[in-house]
Amino acid sequence: MRIVVADDSVLLREGLVRLLVEDGHQVVDAVGDGPSLVEAVLAHRPDVSIVDVRMPPTHTDEGLRAAIAARSHLPGTPVLMLSQYVEASYAGDLLADGSGAVGYLLKDRVARVAEFLDALDRVAHGATVLDPQVVAQLLTDQRRDSPVGTLTPRERQILALMAEGCSNTAITRQLVVSASAVEKHIGNIFAKLGLLPDDARHRRVLAVLTYLRG
Incomplete structure (x- = not known):
């Protein structure tokens, strides 16, 4: 698959790139902020993008907003969001257009390589994938x-x-x-x-x- 990676942490960004390349994927761009993500998605039209929810300058939801902006230009373009914390509303915002091909995982899930790569593949093929911890919170709330x-x-x-x-x-x-x-x-x-x-x-x-x- 052709993949764009967006994370302001150089360590995590490079780690993801290495993991993906070793699994046989092509990382067409790796960026560290929201506007660069939108540009990369429009330029490369990747099979899927991996995006950190929180990026500069405020480290709140810039990555999410950039992903939504990219999907407004390219409806249905697959996006897998990564977050440090459970925030179900973020997943809802991303799903709001009803076109699917989105995922929302906690960053800890990346360490479970097989699960992470499986989720990435499913999102790239149009599925909706939410982290089990997000689902557990939804059941509680x-x-x-x-x-x-x-x-x-x-x-x-x-x-x-x-x-x-x-x-x-x-x-x-x-x-x-x-x-x-x-x-x-x-x-x-x-x-x-x-x-x-x-x-x-x-x-x-x-x-x-x-x-x-x-």
């Missing part, structure tokens, strides 16, 4: 009056796995249930969240977005 509150415990469990980027096959294996049971539960989730079959945007992404906003 979920309001009872949210649309997600109407789901059964099993449906909430499946939606949480969908938020982590699991395919139907992966959910089937993890929960040890049949494929038809998973499909039925997902159909019920879409119905309870009011996501109609003819919705122009991807219902799986919209379900996860509803989960984030809950």
Whole structure:
């Protein structure tokens, strides 16, 4: 894959570049601030970009805003965000356009190389992938009056796995249930969240977005 890396920490940036190159990928650019990220994405049109949420000058959400700006120019361009802390609203902001191909992982996840590279590949191929710790916080913070509150415990469990980027096959294996049971539960989730079959945007992404906003 052709990849852009954006992180203001030279040590982490170079570490990511080395990891990716050793795994057979091509890093087409490595930058340290938001505006440079937007320029790199527009110039190289990478298969996926890896972006630190917090970058100069304020080290708040410049990386996130730059990623959203890049996707406004190139809708659906895949982006994997990295963050030091769990902040579910960041993932919601990135998902808001409904086009998917986004990920939000804690930086500690990079040390689990196989998991990190698997998440990167899934995002590059259009999936939505949230860090399990983000999903765990969402389950804790979920309001009872949210649309997600109407789901059964099993449906909430499946939606949480969908938020982590699991395919139907992966959910089937993890929960040890049949494929038809998973499909039925997902159909019920879409119905309870009011996501109609003819919705122009991807219902799986919209379900996860509803989960984030809950």
